[in-house]
Amino acid sequence: xxxxxxxxxxxxxxxxxxxxxxxxxxxxxxxxxxxxxxxxxxxxxxxxxxxxxxxxxxxxxxxxxxxxxxxxxxxxxxxxxxxxxxxxxxxxxxxxxxxxxxxxxxxxxxxxxxxxxxxxxxxxxxxxxxxxxxxxxxxxxxxxxxxx
Amino acid sequence: xxxxxxxxxxxxxxxxxxxxxxxxxxxxxxxxxxxxxxxxxxxxxxxxxxxxxxxxxxxxxxxxxxxxxxxxxxxxxxxxxxxxxxxxxxxxxxxxxxxxxxxxxxxxxxxxxxxxxxxxxxxxxxxxxxxxxxxxxxxxxxxxxxxx
Numbered sequence: 671x672x673x674x675x676x677x678x679x680x681x682x683x684x685x686x687x688x689x690x691x692x693x694x695x696x697x698x699x700x701x702x703x704x705x706x707x708x709x710x711x712x713x714x715x716x717x718x719x720x721x722x723x724x725x726x727x728x729x730x731x732x733x734x735x736x737x738x739x740x741x742x743x744x745x746x747x748x749x750x751x752x753x754x755x756x757x758x759x760x761x762x763x764x765x766x767x768x769x770x771x772x773x774x775x776x777x778x779x780x781x782x783x784x785x786x787x788x789x790x791x792x793x794x795x796x797x798x799x800x801x802x803x804x805x806x807x808x809x810x811x812x813x814x815x816x817x818x
Numbered sequence: 819x820x821x822x823x824x825x826x827x828x829x830x831x832x833x834x835x836x837x838x839x840x841x842x843x844x845x846x847x848x849x850x851x852x853x854x855x856x857x858x859x860x861x862x863x864x865x866x867x868x869x870x871x872x873x874x875x876x877x878x879x880x881x882x883x884x885x886x887x888x889x890x891x892x893x894x895x896x897x898x899x900x901x902x903x904x905x906x907x908x909x910x911x912x913x914x915x916x917x918x919x920x921x922x923x924x925x926x927x928x929x930x931x932x933x934x935x936x937x938x939x940x941x942x943x944x945x946x947x948x949x950x951x952x953x954x955x956x957x958x959x960x961x962x963x964x965x966x
Contacts, residue, residue, distance in 0.1 A: 673880060678962050679918040683859075685881045687841055688914040688958060723839040723881045726914055736939045737948045740956060745910045749897045752904075753911060753955065756842040756884050760835045781894045785871040790894050799911065800898060802842060806832040810872075814832060817865065 675710050676717060677724045686724040687755050688715075689799060690742040696796040697727050704772045705757075725755075748798040755801045762789050762805035769793065769803075780805070787813075831864070831875065831882055840882040841913055844900045845953050848874040851885045854952050858932045859915075883913075906954035913957045920945050920961035927959075 707718040715728035787810040845851040855861040864875040873886040888901040943964035
């Protein structure tokens with residue numbers, strides 16, 4: 671699979687992650703400068719290529735004819751979450767340090783998850799979205815290897 | 819090891835270096851969601867989670883969907899509770915699928931049981947429609963007409 675700069679598929683499809691944001695410039699800074707994404711289109715919507723995927727940012731609003739009952743808004747309650755961006759990392763302490771040094775806010779430092787599968791910590795992006803940063807343990811890696 | 823080949827390198831789950839971008843959704847039933855994303859989008863189920871709390875993993879095109887039931891708070895996010903969408907019509911972030919041929923995807927995915935809010939509609943330089951997944955999450959299906 672070739673991943674072009676823009677998420678425009680010539681066959682099949684690409685999956686991306688959309689965020690409703692208050693300030694596209696602030697969010698761009700977070701996803702480009704801190705996480706190292708590549709800016710593809712600056713606004714309305716903003717496209718940022720991030721490793722194997724794309725982050726798509728736009729302001730809230732709606733409803734629109736293609737979703738007549740749905741309103742897009744930034745998170746109304748930061749402590750009640752349904753879906754989130756989940757970054758699976760090779761070295762969680764290195765990411766925690768690098769992104770923290772660049773100004774990312776982490777809720778806690780990396781902690782072992784009781785399920786034995788991973789170490790985890792969470793960032794808040796400029797709109798308060800949680801972003802999981804997780805590193806699989808050897809137990810999980812062995813499991814993936816034996817089931818692939 | 820599960821990998822997506824994106825030249826010049828392949829992105830792996832678990833990643834051997836750097837990080838891999840995935841999308842997490844809180845679901846009511848891991849098996850139901852895994853079956854839905856496998857059947858509709860041709861996803862590949864890597865794991866269905868376990869009774870100790872491990873998440874389900876489904877590879878979809880260039881990324882991975884990680885699914886688990888709600889709960890929390892946990893020590894690494896002591897104020898955050900995960901739940902399925904409280905109000906499916908108030909949305910902040912969502913999975914955004916950029917397709918090569920929206921009419922083909924619309925017909926194919928509908929025939930596989932996907933529930934579309936409307937048929938594809940033209941808006942803002944793209945043609946778009948939305949799917950509701952089993953938990954009510956919206957999934958944007960879009961074909962760009964002005965980005966190359």
